[in-house]
Amino acid sequence: MQTNLATQYQGTPEGQEAEAILRSCVHCGFCTATCPTYQLLGDELDGPRGRIYLIKQVLEGSPAGPGTQLHLDRCLTCRNCETTCPSGVQYGRLLDIGRAIVERQVPRSATQRAARTLLREVLPRGWIFRPAMKAGQWLRPALPAALRGKVARPAPAGQWPATRHARQMLLLDGCVQPAMAPNINAATARVLDALGIGLVVAPKAGCCGAIRYHLNDQAGGLDDMRRNIDAWWPLVEAGAEAIVMTSSGCGVTVKEYGHLLRHDAAYAARAARISALTLDVSEVLCGLQAELVEKINGPTDAGHAHKVAFHPPCTLQHGQQIRGKVEGLLRAAGVDVRLCADSHLCCGSSGTYSLLQPELSAQLRDRKLAALHATGAGEIVSANIGCQSHLQGGTATPVGHWIELLDRLLAKAVPASTGMSSCQTSMQQV
Incomplete structure (x- = not known):
């Protein structure tokens, strides 16, 4: 894609990176077919190709407006388009550059500024978030349904191993x-x-x-x-x-x-x-699979009793390009793992997206849950806390992390170790 950067971006690190990414795009449109927000809204500007054009215009000197900001805000950053793209366009990196520039040009409303400031200041700080979550858990029955779905039910941590290894x-x-x-x-x-x-x-x-x-x-x-x-x-x-x-x-x-x-x-x-x-x-x-399976005693009847639907997070399958590893580990341990239809599509969580774009996020979650329920599995596992929390807020089916399932299988197969710490929530720290 031919690009002529505005003077203020020429020679800058963000300009050079953006220009290289833009030039790699051949605007074929394959990305549009796998974009969750385009599927919901049917607007070219709510798909990767349209957003690329918007960012290109801004980098070439066209002023950004609220519409530009809205279309970029609606992107999940799921990076499904990167998996689909035959040209290897690094869309996620371009989006970060474009959003930062638009943020400097387009003032947000007081409500938007307050919401984003709250998320930036509270979520990353455990010493603030932990007591806030405990308070939410205590008040959970009285909370509005939309907020109640964001508050995880209290769960124990279990024991942390006290043994040390080389x-x-x-x-x-x-x-x-x-x-x-x-x-x-x-x-x-x-x-x-x-x-x-x-x-x-x-x-x-x-x-x-x-x-x-x-x-x-x-x-x-x-x-x-x-x-x-x-x-x-x-x-x-x-x-x-x-x-x-x-x-x-x-x-x-x-x-x-x-x-x-x-x-x-x-x-x-x-x-x-x-x-x-x-x-x-x-x-x-994956490098320890044989040893792990031996510890669990291989595929057993108990293992096969677990029919589990696995939701691969976008950050795993598209961001890190890791596919099949979790499913392979669980199946080797005897678990009946099911992938739902369109398992490559985002569940709508996407970090803070479910809080900032609740309507689109809820639509994507409901689609995902319908597909997961269609597998007939009585349990859903994922690999990202955001996905787990988001999905659990829309279903009574238990949603957990796949490593917890392996932990349960190991606990059934291996007698409880006597070398566990007596403190239920302690961690080995250095």
Whole structure:
């Protein structure tokens, strides 16, 4: 696509990157067919190709207006279009550039500013979000239905292994996940402990940076990333093998630290190293599948009693390009895994999207749940806390993380270890 950048963007890092991405687009339209918002709205400007044109116009000097901002806001950033694109257009990166420029040009209403500021300031800070979630759980029966669906039911974390192993990996605790589903990380620690790997949580690591970055506080998001690098680096130097992600939304962001901080002389090299070390938990376990299956005693009748629908998050299948690993692990463990129709499409969660675009998000969730229920499975599992919470808000069918299912199968097959910590919610910290 021929592009003539406006003077103010020529020679800038964002301009150079955007121009390269725009020139790779041949405007074929294949992306439109797999765009969830285009499917709902039928508007070319609510599909990837249309949004690319809007960003191109802004970069070429045309002033952005509220309409431009609205069409960019409606994008889920699911990156399904990247999977579909035959030219390898890095649409997600172009969208971040375009949104930031439009944000500077188009003033938002007081209501929009307040909502976005609240999300940016509360969600990434666990010390604020945790008590807020506890209060919401206590008040849950009295909350309006729309808000009640966003408040996770209280759930115990279970025990964190006290045993230590020669093999050590880091685990990103995250910002909202510990308050909403604390058992996910504890289950991951138990599964890896059974396979001879210890997980370490760096106390000063926090939000991966995605929330602020994708709400156009890119400077704040980059600061979150630098803080995590500082927290992890001594442990990386001490020999940690990998940085394990249990939330695919965090995983796709941390894997992009190297790109996002490439112009920061103080952090570029370390950011690239952190990204290279980052693995989704499914990637870790795929290398240990035979040992895992042996621990579970192979495909058993008990395993086959589990008919589970797996919802692969967009951040896993499109962002990280990881497909089939979770399904393979569960099937090897004897689980009857079902993928729903159109499993490549977004469920509508997409970080803060379900809060900022509730109508579109609810339509996408209802479509996804109808397809998941059609599999006949009595349980739904996913790989991202946002997807889990969003789906659970629309169904009575249990929705959890797939690692929790593996943890349950291991617990049935292997007698409970006597080396567990007595503190139900404690974590191994360094």
